[in-house]
Amino acid sequence: MIEVRDLTKKFNGKTVVNGLxxxxxxxxxxxxxxxxxxxxxxxxxxxxxLLRPTSGKAxxxxxxxxxxxxxxxxxxxxxDNDGLYDGxxxxxxxxxxxxxxxxxxxxxxxxxxxxxxxxTKRKDDKVGTFSKGMKRKLGLARAMIxxxxxxxxxxxxSGLDPExxxxxxxxxxxxxxxxxxxxxxSHDLDEVQKICSKIAILNRGTIQAYDRVExxxxxxxxxxxxITLTDAANAKHxxxxxxxxxxxxxxxxxxxxxxxTLKEENYSNILNExxxxxxxVEEAKKLAKSLEDVYLDVVKEDxx
Amino acid sequence: MTLSKIxxxxxxxxxxxxxxxxxxLVGLLFAMWFSVMTAPVVKTVDEAAVFDTFNNLxxxxxxxxxxxxxxxxxxxxxxxxxxxxxxxxxxxTPLSLRQxxxxxxxxxxxVAYLIALLAAVLMTIIAxxxxxxxxxxxxxxxxxxxxxxxxxxxxxxGLLGFGHLLLGMRENQIINISIFIVIFFALxxxxxxxxxxxVVSWIEVGVLLMVAVLLLALISYLTRYxxxxxxxxxxx
Numbered sequence: 001m002i003e004v005r006d007l008t009k010k011f012n013g014k015t016v017v018n019g020l021x022x023x024x025x026x027x028x029x030x031x032x033x034x035x036x037x038x039x040x041x042x043x044x045x046x047x048x049x050l051l052r053p054t055s056g057k058a059x060x061x062x063x064x065x066x067x068x069x070x071x072x073x074x075x076x077x078x079x080d081n082d083g084l085y086d087g088x089x090x091x092x093x094x095x096x097x098x099x100x101x102x103x104x105x106x107x108x109x110x111x112x113x114x115x116x117x118x119x120t121k122r123k124d125d126k127v128g129t130f131s132k133g134m135k136r137k138l139g140l141a142r143a144m145i146x147x148x149x150x151x152x153x154x155x156x157x158s159g160l161d162p163e164x165x166x167x168x169x170x171x172x173x174x175x176x177x178x179x180x181x182x183x184x185x186s187h188d189l190d191e192v193q194k195i196c197s198k199i200a201i202l203n204r205g206t207i208q209a210y211d212r213v214e215x216x217x218x219x220x221x222x223x224x225x226x227i228t229l230t231d232a233a234n235a236k237h238x239x240x241x242x243x244x245x246x247x248x249x250x251x252x253x254x255x256x257x258x259x260x261t262l263k264e265e266n267y268s269n270i271l272n273e274x275x276x277x278x279x280x281v282e283e284a285k286k287l288a289k290s291l292e293d294v295y296l297d298v299v300k301e302d303x304x
Numbered sequence: 305m306t307l308s309k310i311x312x313x314x315x316x317x318x319x320x321x322x323x324x325x326x327x328x329l330v331g332l333l334f335a336m337w338f339s340v341m342t343a344p345v346v347k348t349v350d351e352a353a354v355f356d357t358f359n360n361l362x363x364x365x366x367x368x369x370x371x372x373x374x375x376x377x378x379x380x381x382x383x384x385x386x387x388x389x390x391x392x393x394x395x396x397t398p399l400s401l402r403q404x405x406x407x408x409x410x411x412x413x414x415v416a417y418l419i420a421l422l423a424a425v426l427m428t429i430i431a432x433x434x435x436x437x438x439x440x441x442x443x444x445x446x447x448x449x450x451x452x453x454x455x456x457x458x459x460x461x462g463l464l465g466f467g468h469l470l471l472g473m474r475e476n477q478i479i480n481i482s483i484f485i486v487i488f489f490a491l492x493x494x495x496x497x498x499x500x501x502x503v504v505s506w507i508e509v510g511v512l513l514m515v516a517v518l519l520l521a522l523i524s525y526l527t528r529y530x531x532x533x534x535x536x537x538x539x540x
Contacts, residue, residue, distance in 0.1 A: 011537075048396050050536045065396075066532060073398045083393025087323050088316075099312045100397045126323075142393075 001026045001150065001181050002047065007056035009042055016042045018205045020056070024198070027179040029172060031186060031196035031213075033295060038202040040185050041080075044152060047183070048077060060150060073101055076148030078156055082139030086128030090119050090138055093127055094145055101146035113141035116171070132159040140168060144175075151175065154185045169195055193291040201298045208298045217289045222249060222297075223262045224287040225270060230280040232256065238279045245273065259287075309399055313407020314414065317381050321415045327380060331373055331416075335423040338369060338491055343430035346439065356503050358431050358439045363448055363504045365491075366424045370453045372487045373416035374460035375480075381408050382468035383476055386539055391469075395532050405527050408465055413458040420453055448509045455516035462523040469530055472538040 002024035009017045017039040024030040034040050045051045047058040049066020058064070063071050077083075084093050091110060098106040114120045117137040127135060136159050143151060156172070157165040172182055172195055186192050192199060193213060200210040209216055229235040235256050242251045242260050247269070250261040260270065267286060274281055322328060342365055349357045385391045394404055424441075431439045441449065464483075468476055 045392075045536060050392060050395060050532050052531075052533050069398050069400050072396055075396065077393060077396045079389070079392055081389030081392060083390050085316075085320060085390065087320050092319070096312070096316045097397065100309065100399060102398075 001028075001061065002030070002183060003057070003059045003062075004043070004047065005057045005059075007043070007046060007058055008054050009039075009046060009051065010054045016205055017046075017202075020202075020207055022200050022207065022210050024181055024183060026181055027176055028198055029176045029182040029184060029196045031184050031192035031199035032202065033186065033189070033192060033199055034202035035299060039205045040202055041154070043202070044079075044154060044183070044185055048075070048152060073146060074149045075152065076143035076146065076150070077152045077154075078136075078139050078143040079152075079154045080158075082135045083142060084127045084135055084139055087126060089124045089126055090114060090130070091123040093138065094142055097142050098145045103146050109145060113145060117141045133161055133164055136160055137164060137168075140171070148180070150181045150183065152183045152185075155187065156184070157186075157188055157191055165191070189290070189292045189295055199291075201295060203299050209294070213291060216294050217291070223265050223267070224289070225260045225262060225267060226257060226285050226287055227260065227274070227281055228257045228283040230256070230282050234280050237277070238274055238281075241273065241277055241279065242270070245270070256282075306403060309403050310407040310410060313399070313404060314411035317408050317411025318415055321377050321380060321412070324380065327376065331376055331419050332422075334372065334376075335369060335419050336426060338365065339423050339426040339430060343427045344434045346431045347434040351436070354435055354437065355439065355442075358435070359442050359445045359504055360502060361431075362424060362427065362441050362445050363508075365427065366420050366449055367453050367456055368487065368491050369423050370416055370420035370457040371460045372491060373419045374412060374457045375464060375483055375487055377412045377416055378461050378464040378468065379480060381412050382465040383480070386468060386535065387473060389539060391535060391539070395535065401530055401532060401535075402527055405462070405465055405469070405530070406524075409458055409461045412461045412465075413454060416457045416461070417454045420457065421449070424449055442504070444504055444506045444509050447506075448504070448512070452509055452512045452516060455513060455520065459516050459519045459523065462520060466523055466526055466530065469535050470538070473540070 004020050004022050007017060007020040008015065020043060032040055032043065042051065043058075046053050047060065047065065049064060049072075052066070060075065061071060065072055065075060083097075085096075088096070091114065094110045094113060095106060098109060103109055111120075114123050117134075117140070119134060119138060119141075122130070122134070127138065130138065136156070140153075140156060143153070151172075153172070156168050160168060169191060172184070176182055176195075184192065184196060196213060198210075198212050199216065201208050201216075209219075211219065227238065229238055235253065235258065239251060239253050239258055242248050242258060247263050247266050248260050249263045252259045262270070271281070271284060342361060345361065346354050346358050385394070395401070399407075428439065428441070467479060471479070
């Protein structure tokens, strides 16, 4: 569906993205993450055919989007700019793009999308009078006007209120269920974690991590274990013991609780050590690793 | 299919210009102002020369006003679209860069030409108010208004659009100001630019038409050197 092979882009001799390789399959929601200036937008622009790669290839449906006009009919985009004209009404904006993409039954499609965006009552108002959130929703409706097979979304939830963010998220999941492919460029790690099946983390122009979200969580983030002890004496004893274990990299006391970061998955051993030393444990649980932990680990690791 | 895409863009651009009331108002006011200020010159010439003077004014004024309108609306259609970033989304639609450029040129040309026509009508009416004899454009001037003026408007829009897409925002701003000064100055000279002894004939009109068509063809050819990368990297 989307295939990026050894992709490199240089501007005036400066390498912006370097040797990128990844694939996005049909129906997948692919999260493309990275700090500002990492090269995310450049990658997206190359895939969309707005920039030519210095070397390597970026293919969608096996072809270059930049040189195949008809292929772009299968692609919907929502960039940082919503692609809307302030002087035209919501309805006229959607109608313009519908005509450019040769959409059959335009009126019905526009009506449905305005309804989806919650903008039916404002359909005849000029877009220049809309709030940022309303424009974002209308921009998303515009990107979907021709039922694209692939959607490229650049920070789709940016500027939206929580309710609208939820709506966008649900919509993306709905589209993926219909076997549409989503390329999501986002800073919102929570959003990516909730909806993406696979991610790539880009830093300083190279991909630092590329896998399914679960695999990356296991691969990159150190396991964390939270223990609650029965009393203060037990807590002190446990803290001293945990600090002495070579597979515990960090240990933080908090009242009767201790949070231990392990160098490797070793939960059963740690419990055996505690119980074997007569320490009474009231509760022990593994902490779920968030994508944020993975992201920070990856970016930090690369920076160091 | 290609033509229909061009007309979709053209229609949208026309609608966008017409709906921008401030810009339309500026265009119409300029057309009216220069017509009102220029046409009364017919009362200052001898009765024998009034017909030629009127035709000379029409020849120069309608052309220059059309080009001025082309300048005025091209800024909105090309420059603003690039500055606001909408051009990136448009470049990702199933349109080629040439179709986008052509559609915009057609859209702006139609509106600019309609205003130039309005100015021609207005000038004819005002000139007749100040003249004792009936003044109407000669056949050569009519042909000039019907063919040469729109061809030159399209050429001006095409060239300006090409520049807006090719160059960076700062360069465009400098060029815009320079062009405005030149055209405004040229319009102000309407009353003096063509001597009383000069009569516009079919030959002048024919030569100008050929020049316009050749220029348009040249600019159309130059659009091959536009690229999406060039446009995207000169947005900021």
